[in-house]
Amino acid sequence: MPQPQPVPSVAPDSVLSVRDLSIIYRTRRGPVQAVRDVSFELRRGETLAIIGESGSGKTTMAVSLIRLSPRTAKITSGQILYRGEDATIDVTRLDGEDLREFRWSECAMVFQAALNSFNPVINIWEQFLDTARAHGMNKTTEVRARSGDLLRMVNLDPDRVLRAYPHELSGGMRQRVLIAMSLLLEPAIVILDEPTTALDILTQRSIIDLLRKLRAQLGFSMIFISHDLSLAAELADRVITMYAGTVVERAAVKDMFYRPRHPYSVGLLRAVPRVTGALGSLSSITGSPPDLIKLPEGCTYHPRCPYVIDACKEREPDLLAVDTPEHDARCIRWKHVAEIIGTGEAAVAEKLAVRT
């Protein structure tokens, strides 16, 4: 039996500290390196957005934060340190009752508002009750009062909704119910996976406004994963870009959107049309994401990168400090990118339109 190692300390303003996290999926073709050496801090009350294409590892990483990964996934290294009220714990070492305790009461997850996030044969009240009981809240009257409060907070009528079955609710209502349910045990962290995908525009808007209101009211920290950059622009304080399983850029929201320094972040931002303002110079990223079983040598983005030089093919760069202390990018060409993008506060596609 290995000796239990002491849990390292976490900066006081952080609520979660992910360090060098790596996750593989075992497959017949060999290990899929879904997450590689991911590190980041989540501060108390902060909203962090994780963006990237499908296959970038963002969902695998997020699900692992509450250890809900499928059995074929294995954390091969790293720590997920949660700074609770009394002590700091390493989530990767939790099991049994401690893990249950951590999930939901410390860290809750809201999945896409699909029907399969619910048990289809029990009504919403019973879903609330189930969740509460599973986490030791046994007084029915207490659960009733709390779920009523939460549903009102998400602008739903408890008398109507609690009696309803999941299929009787619209997509937007289901998403609200899931958000309310995630807050049942007052978690310090809420993780949201594509919270507005598949919802209509007006419903998306109401969910975004709701999340903003709840965050101000309750003060929890939020991590959300989305391929929708506009959601990050709306809600995030900081943004992390993931590519091929690893973090390629971390920055404050305005730095990410107006002054990205990694060519992949630039590529993503340039691929999204807007409704208001100038369209700018839009284009897609060429090529496809790499095979995570057989990653390219050197920088994993080099086969698709318009700024590639020979040195990019030699070794994968570290996260290099750029511009401000809060901003880093895994790119040896970041200065070149900075010259092209500049420092002004305008969308990337607009800036590139001026240049060409």
Place this chain on the structure above:
Amino acid sequence: MNVTRAFKTPGGVIKAVDGVSLALGQSEAICLVGESGCGKTTTGRMLAGLLRPTSGQLLFESKDVWTTKGKELARFRRSVQLVHQDPYASLNPIRTVYQTLSAPLFRHKKVSDRRGAIGAVTELLQRVGLTPPADFLIKYPHQLSGGQRQRVSIARALSVDPRVIVADEAVSMVDVSIRISLLNLLLALRDEFRVTIVLITHDLAVARYFARRGRIGVMYLGRVVELGTSELVVGDPAHPYSAALVAAIPEADPTLTRSKERVELRSAEVPSLLRLPSGCTFHPRCPLFEEGLCDVRVPELLGIPDGREVACHVAVRERAPAAELIGVR
């Protein structure tokens, strides 16, 4: 066309599309946008001749498609092609790209032997950017990415020299990073083959990009509520519903998106298609609602001075777009 389509359900009859009139020009890029349940897909399926209108007509070269037969009907079928949303479901998984693309060529007697077919398929693949074509001929759908599959679907639609391609949410399921290239491909094909492309999408930003030199039709509960150039519909919406959509949409620009003016709707609830509100179906939610008018009379789609059409009593009377009347301009 001028069509209505109702569906019978256990709960009653649903009018999914109610009196939609649309005339498509040659080599036009037009988008139908709207939220789920607005009837945009049903309209697309009627355009493609896959659904028979309950009332109204679908005219192709001035002939009612649903009364034509034989050769003429076959010609319509060839002339209007559909590209589906889900490239994972719309390609036969046990057929190679060559098999998928050569089948319509043989069927419509565009080629007669294998050699001719390989040549034609190679050319199609090149046209949709799947190069080198030889690498793709023998691939099965599962060996392709979502974007590549959608290119195969587009190639299949192109294989029979269509006049109109109806693309229903054709870019919604592919990654954000490659949507623009698919839209560009469709636009390039429109220019090259003078084909009209109807893109159906829920994404207003995609619609704006795609139809930047074309038209956008905004649909709400089975009706077209605004139809006009992309620049006007998105830049200065005339219908209060379009104005609400433009104001609500989050944008990938933090300063802009956090300071956008909102349109406050009177209700967040979308009425059921089984119990549509009287008069203008948007009236229970509309910020410009006028009692005795909007809840009584159904607004027609009428032209306003700037050249577009809008189905709103107030905007037409005031001769001003709703965006201006609400104050979100």
